[in-house]
Amino acid sequence: DTGVSQDPRHKITKRGQNVTFRCDPISEHNRLYWYRQTLGQGPEFLTYFQNEAQLEKSRLLSDRFSAERPKGSFSTLEIQRTEQGDSAMYLCASSLSGPHGYGYTFGSGTRLTVV
Amino acid sequence: SQKIEQNSEALNIQEGKTATLTCNYTNYSPAYLQWYRQDPGRGPVFLLLIRENEKEKRKERLKVTFDTTLKQSLFHITASQPADSATYLCALEDSGNTPLVFGKGTRLSVIA
Numbered sequence: 674d675t676g677v678s679q680d681p682r683h684k685i686t687k688r689g690q691n692v693t694f695r696c697d698p699i700s701e702h703n704r705l706y707w708y709r710q711t712l713g714q715g716p717e718f719l720t721y722f723q724n725e726a727q728l729e730k731s732r733l734l735s736d737r738f739s740a741e742r743p744k745g746s747f748s749t750l751e752i753q754r755t756e757q758g759d760s761a762m763y764l765c766a767s768s769l770s771g772p773h774g775y776g777y778t779f780g781s782g783t784r785l786t787v788v
Numbered sequence: 789s790q791k792i793e794q795n796s797e798a799l800n801i802q803e804g805k806t807a808t809l810t811c812n813y814t815n816y817s818p819a820y821l822q823w824y825r826q827d828p829g830r831g832p833v834f835l836l837l838i839r840e841n842e843k844e845k846r847k848e849r850l851k852v853t854f855d856t857t858l859k860q861s862l863f864h865i866t867a868s869q870p871a872d873s874a875t876y877l878c879a880l881e882d883s884g885n886t887p888l889v890f891g892k893g894t895r896l897s898v899i900a
Binding site: 677706708713714715716717718721729764766770774775776777778779780781782784 | 792797819820822824829830831832833834835837839877879881885886887888889890891892893
């Protein structure tokens with residue numbers, strides 16, 4: 674397993690366009706998370722899945738954002754009608770779930786620039 | 789309101805010294821606390837996890853302490869090297885198996 678893969682690495686889009694990002698987690702991991710990070714800040718939680726079920730979505734997340742994880746494997750994050758404030762690094766992570774606690778494995782992220 | 793605060797945005801230390809980074813939290817009851825390293829343009833990399841009933845955890849040159857009374861975790865890197873220069877993020881999992889909440893990070897520079 675090569676870790677968590679994210680595609681694309683970079684995306685430049687015009688304001689108002691839709692964008693979609695993909696994340697391939699570690700295959701044994703049943704949890705998948707999406708975070709957003711801006712310069713000088715820590716990762717900010719967006720949403721997460723356990724298998725194919727979306728269990729939580731941040732209250733700060735606009736309705737323009739939607740995520741899916743069909744069949745509990747890869748996940749996509751779509752942003753509709755992008756705004757300049759959406760410019761950020763979008764990070765995907767995966768982990769196991771359980772009572773003992775597990776570290777997350779992050780991908781390298783997708784850097785989105787909205788112009 | 790809930791807060792996670794890492795003591796400083798940046799910390800400069802001399803090679804060979806021990807770096808100590810602080811993470812304080814307010815209005816959380818964390819089951820676990822984790823530390824990550826992040827290099828520019830990359831995703832965070834998991835370093836250590838410490839549970840609420842553990843006082844200390846070590847891994848090679850790294851040591852983490854967790855004081856639930858003070859609501860604080862300390863992260864130590866002994867015999868620091870220039871290759872340790874990075875941003876270090878504190879993250880906690882609140883009770884109830886919830887997703888990690890991250891601090892802003894501390895940027896560590898180890899000067900040769």
